[in-house]
Amino acid sequence: MALPFFRSAEIEPPADIEAASLRSDRFRLEREVDWQRLEAIVVALEKGRPGRISDEDLLDLPVLYRKTASSLAVARETSLDAATLSYLEALVRRAWFQIYGPRIGLFGWLRRFLGGGWSTSVREIWLDICISLAVMVAGTAVGWLLVARDQDWFYALVPGEMAGGRIPGADRAVLEQSLAQTENAEGLTVFAAYLFSNNTGVTIMAFALGFAFGIPTLLLLVYNTALLGAMLYVFADAGLGLDFLGWLSVHGTTELGAIMLGGAAGLHVGRTMAFPGERSILAAMQDAGIRAAQVMAGCTIMLIVAGLLEGYARQLVGDTTSRLAIGGGMLLFWAVYFAFVKRPPEHDA
Structure with a gap:
């Protein structure tokens, strides 16, 4: 040239x-x-x-x-x-x-990411995960208590299209039917895609709102879990609390885990902005941003898995025991993965 x-x-x-x-x-x-x-x-x-x-x-x-x-x-x-x-x-x-420049391709990056990069980033924000989990548990309790005290709170917390007849005082048979097994998966693909889109939106919002020092993230987590608590009260009041938990657990342990991690990533960024320590805000934000981005990339994988479980496994598995086993198995899998999978050495990349 x-x-x-x-x-x-x-x-x-x-x-x-x-x-x-x-x-x-x-x-x-x-x-x-x-x-x-x-x-x-x-x-x-x-x-x-x-x-x-x-x-x-x-x-x-x-x-x-x-x-x-x-x-x-x-x-x-x-x-x-x-x-x-x-x-x-x-x-x-x-x-x-x-x-x-980097010599690692897509599959090499994915191997490193799933082989310890993601789980290491999750462990590094353990404090924010604890805060996120505590807020979600508190939000569920708040939703339950509000509806138990005044059933009008249910309509304020749960959108009508989501309730779908599952309201306070509904007939037990109606509630049981909403938890019933679907005989085939026809038409569930669209349903799974819709739920995946909705859950992804909640997770991304929980992360993005963390840039306002994490306060909007906490409010979003409280609202979404208050909705869960309100729905749980309706089924428990009809004697179907365990059945509802089984129905929810199939995908819920993965989906709620992704939302919790998304909220924790947002809180991590917001907390770093508020308390950068001895580093400059810019340097602290750079480290927090990289770590949070790793966590959010993994949340996408969790949401895909949750969408498949929600659209198929939950609909095709009917009995509560099997549903609880699937949900508990997924919870155990994620817990073991995040706790014990270590980041591989750099020279193995």
Whole structure:
């Protein structure tokens, strides 16, 4: 690739501009052989053809990169022409990626992520998880107590379309029918997709609201679990509390776990903003943001699993004992995974 160079032959430039141009020309002529060698190596690497690189060029690659980076630093300090400066910036950036850039592909990243990266990030925000869990338990209790005290609270907490006839004082047979097994999975795909979308929205909101120092996240968690507590009261009042828990547990241990982690990630960011410690807020936020992003990426996987369980397993498994076994098994799986799967060593990536 020819180096960019622009000069006008029609207009006689002032002396200072001409001197700067001559200085730029001299600077470039002294170094452009190394630049062109580096660019040829980078192009070969970008095209996936390292075999076309000579042994001499390959051995000189680190030296050529350092020389070009040094040239870029000088060009910036001496305000050389913009074309040369742009060329060097692009070349150094491309060379850096080929020399120092990540060598891990999608499957390698996924293996590291599931093999300990995600679980390690979850353990690192254990305090925020404890806060999130406590708030969710408190919200469930609040929903139960409010409806037990005044059933009008149920209609304030639970949207009509979600209640679907499962309201205080409903006939036991109606409530049992809402928990009944579905004979086949036809039409459940759309239902699962809807529930996945809804649960994803709640989790993302719980995370995003954490940037307001975590307070809106806490309120969102309280509201969503108060809704759960209100619904639980309705079934318990009809003598179907255990059946409702079994019906819910199939997907609930995974879904509520994802919401809890999403809320904890948001709280972690908000708490770091409020209490950065001895670090600057920017440095503290950078670390917290990376950790929270890891947790949220894992929440997406949990929500996909919850959507499948909610749309299929919950509808196709009828008895309460089996449902509780599925829900309890999923809870045990997530607990063991987050507690014991360690981050792999860097050199194994």
